Amino acid sequence: MKILEKDLKKLVREADLTELRERGFPVALPSKRIKDLRVGNYGSVDMIFVDRVDGHFNISLFFFKEGKIGLSAFLESIKLRRGMERYLRKRTGAIKERMKIRIYLIGNEVDTSGRFCYLTDIYCDIGFYIYSFDLHGVSFKESRGYYLSDEGF
Structure with a gap:
């Protein structure tokens, strides 16, 4: 089931951190949560945990x-990461x-049509997480370890 981006942000913004972690959200405890931070002219980060x-x-x-989750979202996040580094x-x-x-990067699936999906296996500072929503609420699962269905060897 899909939910709107703003509703997903609201769920994470208002949820208890321990419960979020139990549902697969990658947050360290204890953490400080910062919402919708503008990073100068670089743009805005949806949420930050420190x-x-x-x-x-x-x-x-x-x-x-x-x-x-696709290449354009990834490139935007890289720009904002650099902006955050400069800001700090x-x-x-x-x-x-x-x-x-x-x-x-959190979405309802990862774009596997190209080479983009292999990034998380090479760069450990990037995580793709898939959300799902059911009667019990929202949950998160890390998405990594992609390979070709026909590797040719």
Whole structure:
């Protein structure tokens, strides 16, 4: 079942973090949740979660898609990741080595028509998550490990 992007954002924005994690949402506990943050002229991040471990900041940028997760959404998220890095450095003097920024793209499926779907197996700072919605609510599942159906060997 599909749900609107704005409704998906609202569900995640208002849900208890522990319950979200139990439903497969990739959030560390405890985390600070920041909603709809504008990153200068780079654009807006749908949601950000920040946690701190041993003096290092883990920053998770979330981008919600109503439909397929595709190349254009990925490229937009890369631009916003760079904007976030620049913003933090300029506003707080944050040192790049003390922060880890991850990108999470969440949609109802991943575009597997090209080579795009292989990114998560090469870059560990990117995660694709598929949402599903049923009588019990929304749940999330990581999507990775793609391969050709006919590998030729």
